[in-house]
Amino acid sequence: MKTLAWTAAVILAAACGKSGDKTESKPTETTGGSAETAPAANPAAFQKLKVTVNGKPVAMTRAFIKRVSPDQWRVIVSDQEGSCGELISGVTNSVKGSTGFVSTLRRHLKPDGGDEIAVTDFWTAGHPTSAKLGTAMVAGPTDKDAKVDVTIAKIVDEDNGRILEAEGTFTAIGCGDQPADDAGVPKDQHVSAATITVAGKKLDVKNAIISGDDLTLSTGPKDCSPTTPWSQVVIQRSAGKWCLRGTWFVDESCSAERAMPEDTVKDFKVTLGAQGSGKDGPTIGVTIAGTGKIGAYPITLDGTVEAIDCQKKK
Known part of the structure; x- marks a missing residue:
């Protein structure tokens, strides 16, 4: 069985002394991985979400969300793929003929003190969309098994004659926090009153x-x-x-x-x-x-x- 692996990437940049900041995950196809049985679909969770492919509606049946870091989330929505185990591990079992997307949502602060949650990437058909990305809303904490309402503004993804459009509100199952790795993390706790x-x-x-x-x-x-x-x-x-x-x-x-x-x-x-x-x-x-x-x-x-x-x- 083919799987879709969302492998974490790290970049090194020289601008303004920046180095090694973690970046969005990049999907690559691989083999292996194990499937996890997802909870039975609740049609009501997707009644306000519209997903079409070349103008034809495609009913989504599952959605999962994790918190990557404070004010940053990762969500997977599909008609056949996805589970909390897959979202947390970064390896999603690919099902032939399935339709869906994976996206990162981040809270962005404005200079006047206001803020909004933005869609910072949108992966479908194995690539990031070139479409203009908009805003989103995440209602409530993404604790394990929580029911989390997520809203995304309209996104149109065009790829070799295939046009996927997604817009609206859906209820995702919370998967908790992404487990932290040790890269860049101090061994000691350092006193701070700053x-x-x-x-x-x-x-x-x-x-x-x-x-x-x-x-x-x-x-x-x-x-x-x-x-x-x-x-x-x-x-x-x-x-x-x-x-x-x-x-x-x-x-x-x-x-x-x-x-x-x-x-x-x-x-x-x-x-x-x-x-x-x-x-x-x-x-x-x-x-x-x-x-x-x-x-x-x-x-x-x-x-x-x-x-x-x-x-x-x-």
């Missing part, structure tokens, strides 16, 4: 790393490896610039270089404190402070965090 406020939304800094003048602050896990696990907000100072990225943002934003007239982060302050050590290696206390703007987003830094010192000793 916060990042972006467009009025305050989040705790969970981890930080420092190497010379370069500093990375993350609201999720972060160690000295190139991999940066999913995080709502990541702020990085590198090569004289401050950059803002994370799942909350469509694109990365960076400040102007220091001493430029348009410098909007001149009030950001970083002060180094006591040194220590732990399972992740040397550490150093870092106090952050100041208010500024990165791209269109107002930012406030505050508090102290124990950062992992990633600078290699000579």
Whole structure:
């Protein structure tokens, strides 16, 4: 039996000091895998969802959703394929003649403090759509076995004469959280009383790393490896610039270089404190402070965090 494997990809990028951020999963066909029996379909769960192929309606019978990270979800909808086990494992048994889609949904923060959930990818027929992606809604937590109403705005996917359209609301079965892997995750828990406020939304800094003048602050896990696990907000100072990225943002934003007239982060302050050590290696206390703007987003830094010192000793 053929299976569709959604294998996690990791990219290395040089822009604004970014490296190893996790990305959307990419589907590839493989063989093997084991099927899991999905719950019996509830027709009422799909009454408000319209899926057509070349204008002909196709009734969906199953849908599953997992939380990949805070404010980020993955959903599979099909007439014959899918289960929680397959969605969590990343391997979906492919059924010949089936119709469906797999999509990632992310909450995006606007500079004015508003937010919306966006469809960031839409896979069908083994490829991502080239169509314009819209917004979505996720009503409630995606705990195991929860009934979760999901709404997607109209998406039209064209591929070699096959046109799939999907629009409306359906009820997906919650599969819980995607199990975390160890890539990019510190071995120790590092003390933090630091916060990042972006467009009025305050989040705790969970981890930080420092190497010379370069500093990375993350609201999720972060160690000295190139991999940066999913995080709502990541702020990085590198090569004289401050950059803002994370799942909350469509694109990365960076400040102007220091001493430029348009410098909007001149009030950001970083002060180094006591040194220590732990399972992740040397550490150093870092106090952050100041208010500024990165791209269109107002930012406030505050508090102290124990950062992992990633600078290699000579």
